[in-house]
Amino acid sequence: MSVLAALAVFLPVRFEWFPLEGAWAFVVETLAILGVGVALGIMCFGFFGLRPAVVVGAIASVVMLFLGYGFLRDYATLTGSLVDYAVSFLVCWGLPVRSGQDFDFDQIARVTGDFDPATEDLPQVERVAASVS
Numbered sequence: 001m002s003v004l005a006a007l008a009v010f011l012p013v014r015f016e017w018f019p020l021e022g023a024w025a026f027v028v029e030t031l032a033i034l035g036v037g038v039a040l041g042i043m044c045f046g047f048f049g050l051r052p053a054v055v056v057g058a059i060a061s062v063v064m065l066f067l068g069y070g071f072l073r074d075y076a077t078l079t080g081s082l083v084d085y086a087v088s089f090l091v092c093w094g095l096p097v098r099s100g101q102d103f104d105f106d107q108i109a110r111v112t113g114d115f116d117p118a119t120e121d122l123p124q125v126e127r128v129a130a131s132v133s
Helices: 002-014 022-048 050-068 076-099 105-112 124-132
Strands: none
Touching (some): 002 076, 022 076
């Protein structure tokens, strides 16, 4: 759902199907500003976890509030990508909130955090091979 929703907003912005003027420009730039925070928050989450990611994302979005309006509309490719991040985030966040389902960030960290198994997790034969190399 988030990919389709993001694509539905990305395409008109990226290919400038509608001129970025008036209320449409305000909505697009607001989403792009949120997208800056989402993009930086995702990068920070991968390295530092949830709390720093939320802080970095919020600070980035607040800073962009002062810089983004009137500026982002001149860069359709950048704005389209940032809008894509924001819409995807809003749908991915909104669906579980609406359903009341808890989102387990610790599970994501376990699944995506480290693709190299620890030596203790390897069978005995692989442990010997790992210690030799």
